[in-house]
Amino acid sequence: MTTDVTVHPAERHLTGPLLDARLVVERGTFRLDLPLTINPGEVVALLGPNGAGKSTALRALAGLLSLSAGHLTLAGRELDNPSRRTWTPTEQRRIGVVFQDYLLFPHLSALDNIAFGPRRRGVNRQQARRQAADWLERMGLAEHARRKPRQLSGGQAQRIALARALAVDPALLLLDEPLAALDARTRLDTRAQLQQHLAAHRGATLLVTHDPLDALVLADRLVIIEHGQVVQEGDAATITAQPRTDYVARLVGLNLYRGRASGHTVLLTDTFRLTTAEQHDGDVFVAFPPSAVALHPNHPDGSPRNSWPATITGIQPNGDNLRVQLAGPIDLAADITPLAAAQLHLVPGQRVWAAVKATETRAYPAAPQ
Numbered sequence: 001m002t003t004d005v006t007v008h009p010a011e012r013h014l015t016g017p018l019l020d021a022r023l024v025v026e027r028g029t030f031r032l033d034l035p036l037t038i039n040p041g042e043v044v045a046l047l048g049p050n051g052a053g054k055s056t057a058l059r060a061l062a063g064l065l066s067l068s069a070g071h072l073t074l075a076g077r078e079l080d081n082p083s084r085r086t087w088t089p090t091e092q093r094r095i096g097v098v099f100q101d102y103l104l105f106p107h108l109s110a111l112d113n114i115a116f117g118p119r120r121r122g123v124n125r126q127q128a129r130r131q132a133a134d135w136l137e138r139m140g141l142a143e144h145a146r147r148k149p150r151q152l153s154g155g156q157a158q159r160i161a162l163a164r165a166l167a168v169d170p171a172l173l174l175l176d177e178p179l180a181a182l183d184a185r186t187r188l189d190t191r192a193q194l195q196q197h198l199a200a201h202r203g204a205t206l207l208v209t210h211d212p213l214d215a216l217v218l219a220d221r222l223v224i225i226e227h228g229q230v231v232q233e234g235d236a237a238t239i240t241a242q243p244r245t246d247y248v249a250r251l252v253g254l255n256l257y258r259g260r261a262s263g264h265t266v267l268l269t270d271t272f273r274l275t276t277a278e279q280h281d282g283d284v285f286v287a288f289p290p291s292a293v294a295l296h297p298n299h300p301d302g303s304p305r306n307s308w309p310a311t312i313t314g315i316q317p318n319g320d321n322l323r324v325q326l327a328g329p330i331d332l333a334a335d336i337t338p339l340a341a342a343q344l345h346l347v348p349g350q351r352v353w354a355a356v357k358a359t360e361t362r363a364y365p366a367a368p369q
């Protein structure tokens, strides 16, 4: 079969990244400034807290917002460059988009939803429908060809939306929270299927997500933005090992602090010190998982050197455990079993002792390397 409806001649000679952009967009007082390159076949996850600029970046790539400065080149073709007055409308960009809520055409069948893109790009009706039927087959939805979107489950509609985006052989696939509308079970299956389809996609993919699991499972590289700027970028293992902001630390489930190291001691506030396994001198981050924190009703005997009084500010379920939030010389999250919580009679407002072994901490220089 062929889905290759619009191979751009420039692409055949392309070396280097498929997407090469610096997205500068000003919206009122907000300014996005995001350098972004994506190689053929690469999946990049764009993560960030609310208001960081993820949707702004997506809209700029899709041609729904124009750049204030910077440039956007896709498959060797410059789509947007304000300094050269270059601008390409959405429908002329080789981009496929899957929105969070799918936005399938309600009056079209699953087959015609998929055939829509190729048709719009000039493929004749019969061939477009044949391509759409191939995509339905690949998505395992051949028997649903005639169904309207309202007759599909959330997971099925998500797959149709993905097929519709891929059917135009996009040089850049944009996925905007593609699994957010699904329940937990469907999400698991759909994530696995999405992973397979992304592996087969030879274009570039940008995945916008709030869910660290989606990013870890689906992406080759993570780009994390806050306030319109990149704060950290790299593969999941590197970012998980060495988060550099509170948001990234929470994302990967770690307690993170910045302080001044002198040998095995790190001063985190004017008076509060932690002992770490590694030795450093100068500005460092110290990180440890909530599971490394032990809680005690009283000062622990024969304790690790790192122990201090803290006040419980909140308790929430977290998987099979409970996540306890604590205030004190440093804010802290601790994971404990429900049994331990019951034995300690933990309630918000209670004073406890928190303890962390030096060997459970990781310290690393705060200056980027």
Ligand SMILES: Nc1ncnc2c1ncn2[C@@H]1O[C@H](COP(=O)(O)OP(=O)(O)OP(=O)(O)O)[C@@H](O)[C@H]1O
Binding pocket: 027, 028, 029, 030, 048, 049, 050, 051, 052, 053, 054, 055, 056, 057
């Ligand atoms: N139409 C607009 N006019 C002016 N400012 C806007 C407009 N839309 C968004 N903004 C501002 O741009 C900034 C980035 O918003 P954006 O929607 O890109 O963030 P986001 O990372 O996608 O957030 P979320 O995760 O909540 O969707 C925010 O400060 C927002 O208030």
